[in-house]
Amino acid sequence: MLTYTIFAGLLFGLYFSLVGLGLNLVFGVMRIVNLAHGDFLMLGAFLAFWLFNLYAVNPIPTIAIAFTLFLLAGLPLYYLLVPRLLAARDPEMLSIILFFGFSQVIEAVATIAFGTSERSIPGIALGNAVQWVARTFFGASYEPGPVTLVGQSFPLAWMASGLASALAVLFIYLYLYRTRLGYLTRAVMVSREEAISTGIDVHRVSAIAFGIGIALAAVAGIFAPFMLGSITPAMGVDVTITSFTVIVIGSLGNPLGTVLGGIVYGISYMFMQSYFSSWANLLPYLLLIAILLVRPSGLLGRQVRRA
Amino acid sequence: MLRHTLCILLPVVVVLAVAPVVYRNHLLLFNFIVFMTLAQGVNIIYGFTGYLPFGYVGFFGAGAYGFSLVVMHLHASPFLALAAGGLAAVLLGLLLTPLFRLSGAYFSIANLAAALAVLQVVSNPALEHITKGPYGVSLSGVFDPDLAYAAALAILAATLLLVIYLKNSRFGMALQAIREDAISAAMAGINVVRERVIAWLLSALIAGLVGGVFAWYISVFYPETVFSGEVSIFAIVFALFGGTATIVGPLLGVVILYGIYNAIGISTPQYFQLIYGLLIMGLVLFLPTGLVSLLRRWGIDVP
Numbered sequence: 001m002l003t004y005t006i007f008a009g010l011l012f013g014l015y016f017s018l019v020g021l022g023l024n025l026v027f028g029v030m031r032i033v034n035l036a037h038g039d040f041l042m043l044g045a046f047l048a049f050w051l052f053n054l055y056a057v058n059p060i061p062t063i064a065i066a067f068t069l070f071l072l073a074g075l076p077l078y079y080l081l082v083p084r085l086l087a088a089r090d091p092e093m094l095s096i097i098l099f100f101g102f103s104q105v106i107e108a109v110a111t112i113a114f115g116t117s118e119r120s121i122p123g124i125a126l127g128n129a130v131q132w133v134a135r136t137f138f139g140a141s142y143e144p145g146p147v148t149l150v151g152q153s154f155p156l157a158w159m160a161s162g163l164a165s166a167l168a169v170l171f172i173y174l175y176l177y178r179t180r181l182g183y184l185t186r187a188v189m190v191s192r193e194e195a196i197s198t199g200i201d202v203h204r205v206s207a208i209a210f211g212i213g214i215a216l217a218a219v220a221g222i223f224a225p226f227m228l229g230s231i232t233p234a235m236g237v238d239v240t241i242t243s244f245t246v247i248v249i250g251s252l253g254n255p256l257g258t259v260l261g262g263i264v265y266g267i268s269y270m271f272m273q274s275y276f277s278s279w280a281n282l283l284p285y286l287l288l289i290a291i292l293l294v295r296p297s298g299l300l301g302r303q304v305r306r307a
Numbered sequence: 308m309l310r311h312t313l314c315i316l317l318p319v320v321v322v323l324a325v326a327p328v329v330y331r332n333h334l335l336l337f338n339f340i341v342f343m344t345l346a347q348g349v350n351i352i353y354g355f356t357g358y359l360p361f362g363y364v365g366f367f368g369a370g371a372y373g374f375s376l377v378v379m380h381l382h383a384s385p386f387l388a389l390a391a392g393g394l395a396a397v398l399l400g401l402l403l404t405p406l407f408r409l410s411g412a413y414f415s416i417a418n419l420a421a422a423l424a425v426l427q428v429v430s431n432p433a434l435e436h437i438t439k440g441p442y443g444v445s446l447s448g449v450f451d452p453d454l455a456y457a458a459a460l461a462i463l464a465a466t467l468l469l470v471i472y473l474k475n476s477r478f479g480m481a482l483q484a485i486r487e488d489a490i491s492a493a494m495a496g497i498n499v500v501r502e503r504v505i506a507w508l509l510s511a512l513i514a515g516l517v518g519g520v521f522a523w524y525i526s527v528f529y530p531e532t533v534f535s536g537e538v539s540i541f542a543i544v545f546a547l548f549g550g551t552a553t554i555v556g557p558l559l560g561v562v563i564l565y566g567i568y569n570a571i572g573i574s575t576p577q578y579f580q581l582i583y584g585l586l587i588m589g590l591v592l593f594l595p596t597g598l599v600s601l602l603r604r605w606g607i608d609v610p
Contacts, residue, residue, distance in 0.1 A: 033412045033416075081588075081592070084592050085591070085592070088591075088595050089595070090411075092411045092412050093357075093359055093411055093412065093415070094591050094595055095412075096359065096361070096412055096415055097359075097543070097544075097547065097587060097590075097591050098587070098588055098591040098592065100540065100587065101583075101584045101585070101586070101587025101588040101590075101591065102584065102588055103584070104580050104581070104583055104584030104587065105580075105581055105584035105585055105588070106584075107580060107584075108577045108578070108580035108581035108584060109581060111577040111580070112577050112578070112581070237536065241419070241420065241423065244416055244420075245420075248413075248416075278431060278432065278433050279427075279431065279433070281427050282424055282427045282428065282431075284420070285420040285421070285423045285424035285427065286424055288416070288417065288420040289406075289417050289420050289421055289424070292406075292409055292413055292416075292417045293405050293406070293408065293409075293417075
């Protein structure tokens with residue numbers, strides 16, 4: 001039971017770090033709060049749902065499609081919303097309200113387009129996808145079904161989501177620390193003013209970071225039907241709160257801290273599920289408040305808060 | 308101050324007191340009163356101190372449940388229960404005062420999480436014998452919509468009086484000074500922590516009283532009804548739309564936006580949500596200080 005809880009927590013933790021990663025990237029670079037984060041995740045989930053139902057596209061190729069689509073959508077969105085917002089008197093506070101409005105727009109459009117009924121993707125879709133990947137890239141045969149690890153059996157969806165999340169985190173790490181654009185992004189994160197004065201095109205760097213941020217949310221959305229339960233247009237708010245908890249635990253503005261936050265969150269979530277299931281829903285909120293009060297800069301953070 | 312009382316408070320209260328005689332839909336009028344009061348409550352904490360209470364509904368819900376628990380378990384009279392509702396919200400406010408160590412977005416998010424945590428506790432099936440859990444509360448024993456309407460109107464009047472006082476007093480000036488620059492305000496001899504907490508608790512008390520009177524008026528409700536995130540958002544957006552740190556701004560916001568909501572929001576909620584979202588975005592991008600600032604730009608002085 002204990003081993004199972006810890007390992008399941010770890011898998012969920014990896015997934016939760018993917019859920020929070022994009023939000024943290026956006027906050028770190030632009031110092032704005034994307035309250036519509038959960039709604040982008042919802043859109044990603046619906047993209048996976050429709051691609052699967054209409055064209056029988058497996059969730060794994062959908063990752064590439066979703067990433068590209070949302071990255072491209074993020075660029076114009078950035079130029080439309082953010083520069084104007086950053087010019088205002090209190091961008092951080094106004095961003096909450098602005099993106100709240102935006103999340104309402106997304107939710108309303110999704111409701112008009114998809115209706116309010118709950119949807120899900122059958123787990124076998126992911127199983128087939130994994131089988132396909134195993135055959136094409138590794139030449140291995142694989143029968144869809146639960147995966148056995150450390151003597152415990154876990155649903156395949158958890159393993160696949162955990163693995164995909166780990167790969168996405170690795171991708172972001174390589175982007176931030178091994179490419180020139182990532183180097184510039186980190187410069188903007190440290191100090192926007194100094195980045196401007198050294199001649200970095202801050203808007204271009206930020207726009208790409210914004211695009212990657214919502215693209216990561218969409219990718220996380222693809223696994224939402226397997227990890228978070230059925231999908232509805234109204235699911236965004238809860239996801240946003242969860243993402244917030246995860247990144248606050250890790251520390252705001254430090255994308256890699258999100259991984260730690262996600263794992264802490266995932267393991268405590270699984271412990272609550274196993275041992276106090278009727279109070280498990282309270283966890284994100286209490287954890288969030290507790291961390292904010294005890295260590296507002298997060299577990300890995302430097303002191304970032306003023307006053 | 309007298310001028311503001313005569314020109315703003317009196318007409319609003321008189322209109323809302325007479326309206327039930329000529330207009331049949333009393334629930335709608337009641338909801339207007341509820342949101343006017345809540346928007347002013349947000350105005351007190353956000354407009355005057357700059358803290359954005361994203362979980363303001365927590366106080367509203369605490370008030371509604373404070374009222375209901377006292378009625379259900381102690382069989383108290385509604386007015387006593389109203390006081391209990393206000394008290395419940397103030398206690399929750401006291402419990403949340405440590406959140407003031409946080410600033411900006413951190414405060415808002417922590418406040419939202421706190422409101423959701425209270426909802427999770429109240430609606431938990433494990434507490435069914437106390438709060439009736441997720442199955443909702445029924446208070447048919449004290450049902451008296453006319454009296455509840457009058458009580459709500461009295462709460463609105465008191466709230467307006469408080470905002471008028473804030474607008475015209477040293478205390479209100481001190482709060483605004485803290486909002487602009489807490490350190491300079493402290494240097495000027497303002498007790499930053501105390502003044503801020505007083506404003507916070509007043510704001511909580513208002514929401515608690517409104518929550519109590521709301522429970523009284525509708526008498527049958529679920530936890531999700533009184534802890535709906537929509538309540539905080541509505542109150543915040545109404546206040547912002549009209550213009551915070553003003554007396555008429557939030558009232559104007561409620562009349563216009565809640566009016567639109569009732570015209571189209573009931574029958575086609577998703578279209579309202581769309582318009583509403585676009586309005587909020589437009590507001591932040593083009594008019595971040597509210598409608599009142601637009602009027603001021605045209606040379607009309609609005610308090």
